[in-house]
Amino acid sequence: MTAYFQIDGVPIPFESGQTIMDAALAAGQYIPHLCHNPEFRPHGSCRVCTVRADGRFVAACTFPASEGAKVECASDELRELRNGLLQMLFVEGNHVCPGCEKSGACQLQAVAYYCEMLAPELPHFFPRRHVDASHPDLAIDYGRCILCELCVRASREVDGKSIFAIGGRGIKAHLLVDSPSGKLGDTDMSVHDKAAHVCPVGAILIKHRGYDRPIGQRLYDQRPVSVVGDVIQAEETRDD
Amino acid sequence: MTRPRIATASLAGCFGCHMSFLDIDERLFELVRHVDFDRTPLTDIKAIGPCDVGLIEGGCANAENVEVLRAFRQQCKALVALGACAINGGIPAMRNQFSLQEILAESYLDGMGLDQGQIPNDPEIPLLLDKVYPIHEVVQVDHFLPGCPPSGDAIWTFLQELLSGQAIRLPYTQIHYD
Numbered sequence: 001m002t003a004y005f006q007i008d009g010v011p012i013p014f015e016s017g018q019t020i021m022d023a024a025l026a027a028g029q030y031i032p033h034l035c036h037n038p039e040f041r042p043h044g045s046c047r048v049c050t051v052r053a054d055g056r057f058v059a060a061c062t063f064p065a066s067e068g069a070k071v072e073c074a075s076d077e078l079r080e081l082r083n084g085l086l087q088m089l090f091v092e093g094n095h096v097c098p099g100c101e102k103s104g105a106c107q108l109q110a111v112a113y114y115c116e117m118l119a120p121e122l123p124h125f126f127p128r129r130h131v132d133a134s135h136p137d138l139a140i141d142y143g144r145c146i147l148c149e150l151c152v153r154a155s156r157e158v159d160g161k162s163i164f165a166i167g168g169r170g171i172k173a174h175l176l177v178d179s180p181s182g183k184l185g186d187t188d189m190s191v192h193d194k195a196a197h198v199c200p201v202g203a204i205l206i207k208h209r210g211y212d213r214p215i216g217q218r219l220y221d222q223r224p225v226s227v228v229g230d231v232i233q234a235e236e237t238r239d240d
Numbered sequence: 241m242t243r244p245r246i247a248t249a250s251l252a253g254c255f256g257c258h259m260s261f262l263d264i265d266e267r268l269f270e271l272v273r274h275v276d277f278d279r280t281p282l283t284d285i286k287a288i289g290p291c292d293v294g295l296i297e298g299g300c301a302n303a304e305n306v307e308v309l310r311a312f313r314q315q316c317k318a319l320v321a322l323g324a325c326a327i328n329g330g331i332p333a334m335r336n337q338f339s340l341q342e343i344l345a346e347s348y349l350d351g352m353g354l355d356q357g358q359i360p361n362d363p364e365i366p367l368l369l370d371k372v373y374p375i376h377e378v379v380q381v382d383h384f385l386p387g388c389p390p391s392g393d394a395i396w397t398f399l400q401e402l403l404s405g406q407a408i409r410l411p412y413t414q415i416h417y418d
Contacts, residue, residue, distance in 0.1 A: 129337075221416075
């Protein structure tokens with residue numbers, strides 16, 4: 001007999017060992033998320049997928065589904081909480097959407113649209129972070145990194161190169177590149193690596209194709225992330 | 241019932257949001273049947289009086305921006321951050337990656353092609369702030385309408401909802417940050 005739990009009253013089937021997120025995704029029930037990607041071990045760092053499971057706030061991507069659990073996802077309380085988390089992600093970095101190649105196909109932006117966030121209403125940090133354009137095919141804008149560790153996980157688990165890591169703690173946490181100079185150009189990273197394609201924001205960019213899709217035809221221009229799916233799925237089915 | 245009064249200003253912006261405001265096209269005729277305009281580049285009135293709505297384009301980059309913004313806050317019942325620059329500083333805030341000294345030196349002293357450069361210091365030129373600030377970091381802001389610029393349709397939806405006292409709720413395609 002299949003076991004079920006509920007998300008906002010909708011019954012969701014699950015198998016033993018699945019997280020709330022795994023089961024929800026399999027059942028076509030969207031839970032906003034940024035650092036989660038079903039191909040990798042859950043990380044639970046962005047907290048955007050926070051839901052209330054039997055009264056407790058938990059990250060849906062790391063919390064196991066259990067028989068009969070009542071999970072709230074779309075309540076006003078959770079929307080507000082999620083909106084606050086998104087606003088913090090925006091003000092901690094330098095997210096200048098009008099000047100970013102990823103705009104329109106950025107998952108941070110798309111999740112914020114889905115959550116109807118109109119503006120980050122907090123004080124902006126404007127951290128001073130540099131751009132690494134040393135690699136011939138890739139660029140890193142550290143100001144846009146949201147520390148989701150998807151590139152870290154992809155490089156380690158799929159590419160077997162472990163080029164990326166997160167160093168520092170708290171507000172000083174930052175993305176590191178494993179080369180003597182700290183530059184991406186001095187690693188054996190390839191544009192064909194998984195790690196080059198998993199960035200949900202415009203932190204790791206593939207060069208020579210910026211603004212190749214006109215406004216109106218970009219990934220999230222017409223339909224929300226809940227319908228279109230994550231950046232990586234679209235990235236891997238790109239026809240060019 | 242008195243007609244709502246609207247004022248608009250562009251601070252550290254490019255006037256793109258004002259151009260987009262004009263992009264509501266024929267709907268401008270309907271708008272002026274219901275509202276009066278106070279200080280705005282559309283009327284060329286220079287000083288703001290008591291208003292119901294103030295639309296602010298652009299962030300705060302210099303002392304004059306702050307003065308205009310404070311006057312708007314004092315006079316407007318509802319103040320709106322219109323567009324990316326008012327909301328988070330936008331493109332002008334990319335200068336926040338550098339110190340003011342570095343920027344002035346690059347622009348006026350050491351930049352390419354400069355000969356005997358000097359930093360402008362005419363008293364009529366408003367002093368630059370240390371960085372470009374989103375307007376809600378300077379005054380209380382009541383509403384935010386994102387976009388670079390917000391589309392004419394988004395501005396129209398927003399004004400209709402605001403002036404009729406409804407909650408602001410934009411359709412998916414009218415919320416964008418670029």
